[in-house]
Amino acid sequence: MNNLNNKKILLIICGGIAAYKSLETIRLLKKNGVTIKTILTKSGSEFVTPLSITSLSQSKVYQDLFSIENEVEMDHISLSRWADLILIAPATANTISKLANGNSDDLASTVALASNKKIFIAPAMNVRMWDHQSTKLNINKLRTYNYSLIGPEIGDMACGEYGEGKMSEPKEIVNILENHFKNLKVKNKFKAIVTAGPTHEYIDPVRYIANRSSGKQGYEIAKSLQKKGFETTLISGPTNLEINSDINLIKVKTAEEMFQSTLRNLPADVAIFSAAVSDYKVKETSKTKIKKQDEINLQLEKNVDILDYVSNHNSLRPKLVVGFAAESNNLENYANKKLNEKNCDWIVANNISNKLIGFDSDFNEVEIFYKNNKRDKLKYKPKSEISDELVEKIINHLN
Ligand code: CTP
Numbered sequence: 001m002n003n004l005n006n007k008k009i010l011l012i013i014c015g016g017i018a019a020y021k022s023l024e025t026i027r028l029l030k031k032n033g034v035t036i037k038t039i040l041t042k043s044g045s046e047f048v049t050p051l052s053i054t055s056l057s058q059s060k061v062y063q064d065l066f067s068i069e070n071e072v073e074m075d076h077i078s079l080s081r082w083a084d085l086i087l088i089a090p091a092t093a094n095t096i097s098k099l100a101n102g103n104s105d106d107l108a109s110t111v112a113l114a115s116n117k118k119i120f121i122a123p124a125m126n127v128r129m130w131d132h133q134s135t136k137l138n139i140n141k142l143r144t145y146n147y148s149l150i151g152p153e154i155g156d157m158a159c160g161e162y163g164e165g166k167m168s169e170p171k172e173i174v175n176i177l178e179n180h181f182k183n184l185k186v187k188n189k190f191k192a193i194v195t196a197g198p199t200h201e202y203i204d205p206v207r208y209i210a211n212r213s214s215g216k217q218g219y220e221i222a223k224s225l226q227k228k229g230f231e232t233t234l235i236s237g238p239t240n241l242e243i244n245s246d247i248n249l250i251k252v253k254t255a256e257e258m259f260q261s262t263l264r265n266l267p268a269d270v271a272i273f274s275a276a277v278s279d280y281k282v283k284e285t286s287k288t289k290i291k292k293q294d295e296i297n298l299q300l301e302k303n304v305d306i307l308d309y310v311s312n313h314n315s316l317r318p319k320l321v322v323g324f325a326a327e328s329n330n331l332e333n334y335a336n337k338k339l340n341e342k343n344c345d346w347i348v349a350n351n352i353s354n355k356l357i358g359f360d361s362d363f364n365e366v367e368i369f370y371k372n373n374k375r376d377k378l379k380y381k382p383k384s385e386i387s388d389e390l391v392e393k394i395i396n397h398l399n
Contacts, residue, residue, distance in 0.1 A: 004174070015042070016124045016125065018090035018124035021169070022090070086112065087119075124165065124166065151172070152168065153167070192269065211277070215241050215275075218272075271321050273307040274348075278303060283301050323344040324347070324348050336369055348368050365380040
């Protein structure tokens with residue numbers, strides 16, 4: 001099945017010797033049934049001509065930001081909305097920098113900034129430029145803006161040097177785009193909510209009470225759910241993690257905010273409570289910073305237990321409620337206790353005394369406790385794989 005057939009792709013060609021490869025990219029995309037429009041940057045036109053592009057793409061090449069002819073036919077905003085996807089290949093260090101910083105001084109950068117579509121970039125540049133700290137920072141920024149990177153590859157460069165910076169081959173680029181459309185087709189009818197990360201309960205503007213939690217396992221679960229076609233909402237306490245924009249990410253700080261946000265996003269078919277919610281909050285948060293010489297007398301009160309509340313709710317309770325338990329001892333007893341007392345369907349428990357797993361680690365080992373006294377062990381592996389397996393079990397259960 002060809003997932004590119006009838007897709008609309010806006011190809012942006014920037015200036016670089018690799019621009020010659022864009023003709024082959026166009027040929028392959030056309031062969032797969034793609035409708036292509038092309039933007040050729042000023043420096044791109046030093047390497048390939050509009051005529052050769054039009055001959056292969058059988059459509060117009062857009063070059064100027066302020067062209068009356070283009071504005072009448074299709075203005076830059078419509079152009080950015082027309083496409084199912086934008087591909088920037090080759091993407092130069094200069095264009096990458098413009099995109100990372102939100103500049104819009106030519107048609108290519110303006111269209112990218114105005115776009116609400118998925119953007120793929122295939123960088124092509126000299127190895128030193130690619131290795132430069134500023135390029136690295138720009139690329140990381142773009143990743144957080146949900147740009148996807150294709151390549152670059154390691155190899156001989158046109159300038160005679162050897163290293164990373166070569167644009168990926170058109171065949172590889174087209175394969176990746178094909179895969180992207182294939183993955184989009186996987187949709188199921190289920191909605192999922194995941195809570196993740198710690199909560200911060202403020203003592204004063206600079207101090208807070210929190211549980212240890214990186215949020216990694218929860219973020220991986222959200223990714224696995226989204227990959228499997230769940231409409232996924234991730235309600236996250238403060239973390240340093242990023243996630244792709246197909247997941248509805250709601251950032252919160254306190255347990256109360258996490259609670260309210262969870263309620264607003266119900267109903268759902270499955271809710272997974274992986275957050276390390278602080279059990280206590282400060283009764284009265286000081287509006288000003290408490291000074292060292294001040295007497296501190298913290299009065300704490302209990303936070304609402306989000307899992308318990310949702311799990312015991314008549315109308316809001318999802319079909320499947322999954323809680324987490326991080327325990328340092330007596331894992332089985334505590335996990336079963338939480339399973340029953342919080343009325344959840346499954347408890348995913350891990351042993352935090354095992355230094356190889358949990359908290360900041362990318363690895364985990366968990367045991368799933370079910371209502372019917374059965375249990376499953378997911379042996380030591382990356383958190384991403386633990387999540388994939390957990391989500392497989394969720395799908396089987398919901399079906
Ligand atoms: N949980 C929650 N809201 C809270 C506290 C916990 O939703 N205010 C959820 C967690 O996300 C997790 C489960 O409850 O899924 C268990 O959390 P945990 O902190 O291990 O359990 P507690 O009930 O707080 O018990 P204890 O701290 O005594 O182990």
